Amino acid sequence: MRLRRTLTRALPLTPAVALLLLFLAGPIAYCAYIAFTDLQLTGQAHSSFVGFENFRAAFKDDAFLNAVWLTLVFTVLSSLVGQNTLGLALAALMQRASKPVRTVVGGIVITAWVLPEVVAGFLLYAFFRREGTLNAILDWLHLPTQNWLFTLPILAVSFANVWRGTAFSMLVYSAALNEIPKEITEAAEVDGAGGWRRMWHITLPMIRRSIGTNLMLNTLQTLSVFGLIWVMTRGGPGNRSQTLPLFMYEQAFQKSMIGYGTAVALLLLVVGSLFSLVYMRLLRTEV
Amino acid sequence: MPVRTRLRSRRTGRRLAADAGLLAVAAAFALPLAWVVLSALDPHAGLRVRVPDGLTLDNFDAVLKPDITYTPLLNSLILCGGGTLLTVVCAALAAYPLSRFRSRLNRPFLLTILFATCLPITAIMVPVYALFVRVNLIDTVQGTIFFFAASQLPFAIWLMKNFMDGVPKELEEAAWTDGASSLQSLVRIVLPLMGPGVAVVTVFSFVMMWGNFFVPFMLLLTPDQMPASVSINDFFGNRGTVVYGQLAAFSVIYSTPVILLYVLVARRLGGGFALGGAVKG
Structure with missing residues (x-):
């Protein structure tokens, strides 16, 4: 009787659970499986189990290590430094x-965020091209110009990601700053605490949970950026802006090594999961 | 009160400084946006921001053709509309028991959902491709819709459950005593009361899918089935020299729906996006 009631109550969950199991849990399990095989894209009847061979190969592969390094640079520059700091600065100034x-400012920054990823990629591609707007401005200021997408591709795509992602941090921090009682900051002001000291000793400690949340979500989002970089540089020139998602794609499809590509994907997934777990600890929600 | 006067004048000065700082940052953010709008109207658009030689709608005329604009947009609409519908229906159904009934399984289930929300979907696209080839779902619209829905569901369930918690349970109890089933009270009482919440979940899912490039890029192969997010790349590949004015015009057409949807939802919820409630915890 009780069991039947529980089952009836759980019935509405079935469509969602079925979809999640088939199309999300399924691929993840399959990912964990083919990462240990030598599956290829073409002309192969069946694949065989190769153990940790793909992972061993990855850590000896200079192209993989290059992708890891570029992913780190991209994440630290665009997410930790760029989006996070600029978002906080914008939110603080908006107060x-x-x-x-x-x-007006909110509208412009949010528009950049709402635009489809590929469109954002084209806009920033045009901005950083040799004939683009950035060089036009530098020219006007009599500063040296260069072909940004060729000389500093990873910096260009990092800036593109800052342009696209800052609005999210700005919204999170605006909400957090609005919750700080006015009395506290005013009291500190009357006591003679300057702007920077108030920020450091009062504001930042009070919004530390939002900072943690925002850093986690930014980092997770930045780790999986594909379209933006693909449109701007295709990972090039050479592989100088090839982050892990682009490396994974190249190995799997241009080099037909699905097994190897999936091993890289699994590593990315594991890193993402670790961040997820940290994020959940930070939230410590009572669900 | 000298202290107060001093504070006030200092505050006015600070407001001006803040305004100036914000406008400077906004100008930098606005440059790429200005490029796309001006180039779309410029008969001789190049890669840099400049005042057009004259205003023209020729770029829009040139791209408003079935194979360039209408088919990709229709494909986008089918994929994202289907995916969103599936997401919202499944999320509303799933949120109901999670919000209304106590069970030992709720907490682990919701924690799993929250965990899945954060997973980088990009990472599983290669295995999804391999799996779809095996089960013959590759290059099918329904396969792509199913995957879109599954990838958006964790966040949709999470949001929907939080919004549903805000609807008082007492309102339903009267309906229950009158013999209404769970489904009836969900559809007739709970969902109408959380209209803004449903709107947020719908718009958010749709906007995410509309802008998604990687999923259709991987799971669809036939050019005729490609949504706008993928077909926009043809401006570079297949048509010889790039006509930047037309690329800009297409970008404007393709981006407008999501901007309008965002404005609609942001207005209804009074400025700040309701995402704040979901991510702040």
């Missing part, structure tokens, strides 16, 4: 700015 300025 003091007049309303019309706040609306």
Whole structure:
């Protein structure tokens, strides 16, 4: 009787659970399986189990190590430093700015965030090209110009990701700053604490949970950026902006090594899962 | 009160400084946006921001053709509309027992959902491709819709459950005593009361799918089935020299729906996106 009631109550969960098992858990399990095989894209009847061979090969592969390094640079520059700091700065300035300025600036920054990934890629591609807007401005200021997508591709795609992702941090931090009671900051101001000291000793400690949340989500989002880099540089020139998702794609499809590509994917998934777990600990929600 | 006057004048000065700082950052953010809008209207658009030689709608005329714009947009609409519908229906159904009934399984289930929300979907696209080839779902619209829905579901369930918790249970109890089933009270009472919440989940899912490039890029092969997010690359590949004005015009057309949807939802919820409630914890 009780069991039947429980089952009836759980019935509405079935469509969602079925979809999640078939199309999310299934591929993840399959990923964990083919990462240990030598599956290839073409002309192979069946694949065989190779153990940790793919992983061993990866850590000896200079192209893989290069991708790991570029992913680190990309994540630290665009997510930790760029989106996070700029988002916090914008949110803090917005607390003091007049309303019309706040609306206009918020609108522009959020538009960059809402735009489809590929469109954002094209806009920033045009911006950084040799004939593009950035060089036009540098020219006007009599500063040396260069072909950014060729000389500093990883910096260009990092800036693109900052352009695209800052709005999220800005929204998270705006919400967090709004919850700090006015009395606290005013009291500190009357006591003579300057802007930077107030930020460091009062504001930042009070929003530390939001900082943690925001860093985790930014990092996870940045780790899986594909379209933006693909549109701007295809991972090139050479492999100088080839982060792990692009490396994984190249190995699996241009070099037909699905097994190897999936091993890289599994590593990315494991790193993502670790971040997820840290994030959940930070939240410590009472679900 | 000298202290107060001093504070006030200092505050005015600070407001001006803040305004100036914000406008400077916004100008940098606006440059690429200005490029796409101006180039779309410019008869001789190049790669840099400049005042057009004259305004023209020729770029829009050139791209508003079935094979360039209408078919990809229709494909996008079918994929994202189907995916969103499936996501919202499944999420609403799943959120109901999670929000309404106590069970020992709720907590582990929700923690798993939260965990899945954060997984980098990009990483599993290669195995999804391999799996879809095996089960003959590769290059099918329904396969792509199913995957879209599955990848968006964790976050949709999470949001939907949080919104549903905000609807008081007492309102349903009257309906239960009148003999209404769970499904009836969900559809007739709970969902209408959480209209804004459902709107947020719907718009968010749709916007995420509309802008997604990697999933259709991997799972669809036939050019005729490609959504706008993939077909936009043809401006570079197949048509010889790149006509930047047309690329810009297409970008404007393709981006407009999601911007409108965002404005719609942001207005209804009073400025800040309701995502705040979901991610702040």
